[in-house]
Amino acid sequence: MDVSRMHRVPKLVRFNKHNKEHYYTPKMVSFGPYYYGLPELRMAEELKRKVLRDFVPNGCKELFYIRINEVIDQIRNCYVGVSRDEYDDGALAEMMLLDASFAIYVMEINLGDNQKFEHSRQHLGITATPFVSEDLILFENQIPFWVIKLLYRLMHAEERPLIYDFLRFFAFKNIRPIIPGEDEGQPLHLLDASYRLLVEDVGNAREEPFNRYRWWQWRRENQNQLGEYNRQSRSVTDLKAKGIHFKPSSYCLKNIKFKSCILCGQLQLPILFFHANSKLIFTQLIAHETTLENEYNFTVLCYVNFMKSLIVKSEDVKELREKKIPFSDHDSDEQIVEAIKEIDTHGLETDFIFDEIKKKIEKYCSSKKKTWIAELFHTHCRSPWSFIAFLAATLLLCLTFLQTYYTMNPRKQRCVPSSVLQVLVEMCFDSSK
Structure with a gap:
């Protein structure tokens, strides 16, 4: 498949479960x-010409036409099934000019240009701007990235x-992560640029591309090993009860890591902004x-499936939000849960690139020593008061045992006077109330 073309949505993706x-x-x-040319989009087509007239100088239009006509065949080849009978060179060049100027117009509105917003x-109308912004990142609704630039x-x-x-701004709101470079070629279109922004780990060494065909072969040869840690998915609250803590990693969706310590574990998850358009x-x-x-x-597919296994109720979102991992403009944590659940993965339930992470998590959760200590702390050390009560109760139990022991062994009472034991027991009893 030629990755340099503006593809249509595959049929199996578009019509997987229902339309x-x-x-x-x-x-x-x-x-x-x-x-182009749909009757319901006619109002925006009229606005495109007004934007071109009001905000693009004539000299820029002339230079743009010259540059575009030099590579018009290259632009035509970016699309599937766009013939000269349907759009000749002049019509296609005009379309690129109108669409590029309108894309810049929409982006400037989103970034706070009040003149263009008015x-x-x-x-x-005031309600149309969000829909225009959504249309700008639709998969089949793109123009070449370099044309806009x-x-x-x-x-x-x-x-x-x-x-x-x-x-x-669209992906991270006011957070400003480092943008990916263009050393290996610029993005194909705006959606591709957004994709790279989310999946490229800027600042770290570029990993060797994962060969999924090689992975499927490994998977067939290691079914027993996979079964050891793929039997169940664990939510955030389940993992927290096992002593696993959560920490933000970076803005790259594949930057999920797990570290196991003596008494606890740490799962690092990417920072991401969830909003009303996240599903789309x-x-x-x-x-x-x-x-x-x-x-x-x-x-992205693996990240979404991984997060679906982690986030199943609002308590999961609350725990992650407290660690500054997801942030959103939703009114409630429940809305984030629903947004994640409703992302359509087209029946592709895999999160295979995180298999090693899942294996480490399952290995940690299978350790009775670690999980017993973690559950003890999770139950009795949620707050300073519960910890003090737990400590007092433990001390009370120990002193009661000592008092019973010395009562049954009078000869050994010389070491610790019974009156001292009685006082300590009473103090602990009072503090535990």
Whole structure:
């Protein structure tokens, strides 16, 4: 499969359980040729021309046309089934100009441009902007990434990181992680750029690509080993009761690690912003991931399935939120639970790239010594008061035993006077009340 093309959503993904067409079809605006000309998108097409007229200088338009016409065949080849009979070179170049200028317009609105927000509100209404932003990252609703960058460079004397600022805002709200570099080629489109932002571990050595075909062969040869730790999924609260603590790792979805200590374990999870569009965004990212080969190892799919096993109720979200792992603009933890549950993985339940992590977790949970100590602390040391009560009760039990022992062995009472024992027992009894 050619990863340099704007693919359509695979049929098995689009219609897996029931019709998911609305996940991939734009509601307000089209970008690129796949949904161009739909009657329900006509209002946005009119606004595109107003944006081009009001915000793009004529000199930039002329230079853009010249540059685009030089590579118009390359742009056409990015799409599947877009012939010259349907769109000639001039029509395709005009589409790229209108769509690129409108994409920049939408990103600037999201980043706080009040002038453009008022402009949009007057033409589309205040409720339409969120839908336009959603349409901008739909899998089948994309234009080449470099086309947007080209127009932006022509419009501004200095290139500002508008595109990545928008993607970081969309994925992480006000958190600003390091953006991935372009040493190995720039993203294909905005959704691909968003995907790289989430799966590339910036600042660390690039891992060798995981060969999933080699993994399937290993899986067939090691079924017994897999069964040892894949029998059940454990939620956050279950793992906490076993003495496993949680800590944020980074902004990379594949950066999940587990460390086992003498008395406890630590599971490190990626930091992520959950919001009302998380379900839609993850659906698009998984669809995009199915068109890639093995370069990114189905990272998003595996991450979503892993999180589904960890988060099953609001108490799980509360525990992770306290550790600053997920953050959101949802009103309740229950909404995050529902958002994660509703992400469609198209029947692909695997999280195979985290198998080694799951194996370590299961090994830790199978250790009776570690889990017994952890459960003891989890039950009796949740707060300073419960710990003090537990300590007092333990001391009381020990002193009661000593008093009984010395009562039954009068000759040994010389070591500790009974009056001293009685006083200590009474003190512990009073403190335990």
